[in-house]
Amino acid sequence: MSSSTPLRVCFLTGRDEIADWMVASLRRIVKDANVEIPLVVHASEPDENTLGDSGIGSHLKEHCSTGVQYVKNIVRRDPQTHTPLSNIEWLGSAKYLPCKAEPSEPFGVTIPSDVVEAVAETCDAVVHFQVGILQGEILTQPTHGVLSFHHGDIRQYRGTPAGIWEFLHDEPVGGVTLQRLTPKLDAGYIVAFASVNLSDAHSWAEVRRRLFYASPNVLSNGLQNIQDPSFEPVLVPDEELGTLYYLSDLTPRIQAAYFLKEVKGLFHT
Numbered sequence: 001m002s003s004s005t006p007l008r009v010c011f012l013t014g015r016d017e018i019a020d021w022m023v024a025s026l027r028r029i030v031k032d033a034n035v036e037i038p039l040v041v042h043a044s045e046p047d048e049n050t051l052g053d054s055g056i057g058s059h060l061k062e063h064c065s066t067g068v069q070y071v072k073n074i075v076r077r078d079p080q081t082h083t084p085l086s087n088i089e090w091l092g093s094a095k096y097l098p099c100k101a102e103p104s105e106p107f108g109v110t111i112p113s114d115v116v117e118a119v120a121e122t123c124d125a126v127v128h129f130q131v132g133i134l135q136g137e138i139l140t141q142p143t144h145g146v147l148s149f150h151h152g153d154i155r156q157y158r159g160t161p162a163g164i165w166e167f168l169h170d171e172p173v174g175g176v177t178l179q180r181l182t183p184k185l186d187a188g189y190i191v192a193f194a195s196v197n198l199s200d201a202h203s204w205a206e207v208r209r210r211l212f213y214a215s216p217n218v219l220s221n222g223l224q225n226i227q228d229p230s231f232e233p234v235l236v237p238d239e240e241l242g243t244l245y246y247l248s249d250l251t252p253r254i255q256a257a258y259f260l261k262e263v264k265g266l267f268h269t
Contacts, residue, residue: 006036007227010123011091012111012138012146014043014101014131017082021212022129027090028216029127033223039122040094042085043101043111043131079209095122101131108133108183116141125226127219128181135183144226149218150177150186151211153193155236158186159245163207168257172199174207176214178222180233187241189233192222202265204258 011026029035085091097118101109109132111119116137119126125144128134139146151162153175166174174196179188194214201207225231250258 004034006034007125007144007223008039008123009035009037009223010039010041010119010126010142011037011094011129012041012043012119012126012131013085013129014045015085015129016042017084018088018129019212020081020083021215023083023088025216025219026127028220029223030090033220034227035223037091037094039119040085040091040096041111041115041119042096042098043109043115044098045101045109045132046103079205079212104135108135110134110136111138113137125223133185134181139181139183145180145189147178147191147219147222148181148188149215150179151208151215152186152242153177153195154179154186154188154190154242155240156242157245158242160247161250163211164204164250164258165243165245166198167201167204167207168254168261172197174198174211176211176218178218182235185244187236187238189235191225191233192218194218194221200268202268203262 009029026037030037097115099112099115101111104110111131111134119138120141123142126138126142126146128146128148134146150158151174152158152166154177156171156175157165163174176194176196177186177190178192179186180191181188194217196210196214198207198210201210226233
C-alpha cells in the first residue's frame with residue numbers, strides 16, 4: 001500500500017449505540033489519518049454465556065453484579081453519551097454487514113468465517129468496539145489485525161472497569177492504549193499510547209472523561225503508525241504486564257473505599 005492509498009478500516013461493533021468518544025475517534029481517523037471505512041460489521045452477542053463488552057463472563061458476573069450496580073448507583077455521572085449506529089450519517093456509505101458472534105472455548109467470541117473472509121478482502125485493519133474478547137481468525141486475517149482501545153496502561157492496569165483502579169490508587173497519571181489484539185486479555189501489541197494527567201481528577205467520572213477525551217488522538221496516531229513501513233508495534237512481555245482486574249474484584253471493602261473517595265472528591269468541586 002502506497003503512502004497515498006487510504007488505509008481501509010472495518011468498524012466492528014457489538015452495539016446498536018456507539019459511545020460518542022468512539023464516533024469522534026472514527027471521524028478523526030477519516031479526517032487526519034488517510035483512512036476510509038468501507039465496511040461496518042455489527043456482531044451481536046450469541047447469548048449471555050459469552051464474554052461481553054466488559055470482558056467478563058457470566059460466571060464472573062454472577063459473583064460481582066451487586067458490586068457493579070453499587071458503583072453505578074453511586075456515580076450516576078457516566079461521562080459517556082451515545083449515538084445510534086443508524087444515525088451516524090457519514091458512515092452511511094459503508095457497507096453494513098450484520099452477523100452473530102459465536103462462543104469460543106474456553107472463553108470469548110469468534111466472528112463467522114464468511115464474515116472474516118469479507119473483512120479481510122475489503123479492509124486492511126479492524127477497529128473494535130464492544131464485541132467481547134475476540135478469538136479466532138479475525139485476529140490474524142486482516143493485514144493489520146484488530147485494533148482495540150484499553151482505557152488504561154496495559155503495563156500497569158488491565159481488565160475492567162476502566163479507570164476505577166487508577167482512581168482508587170490515587171494514580172497521578174493514567175493512560176490510553178491502542179492495542180493490536182491477541183487472544184490474551186489486554187496483552188496485545190501496543191500500536192499507540194497516550195499518558196493522561198489524573199492528578200486533579202477527583203471522581204471516577206472525571207477520570208473516565210479524560211481517558212475518553214484522549215481517545216481520538218490515540219486512534220489517529222495508531223493508524224498513522226501502522227501505515228509507516230518502519231513502525232513496529234510493541235508486545236509487552238508477560239512479566240511486564242499490569243495486574244488483570246475483574247468486576248469480581250469490586251468487593252464490599254473496595255466498594256466502601258470507592259464511596260469514601262467519591263464523597264471526599266465532592267469537596268474539590
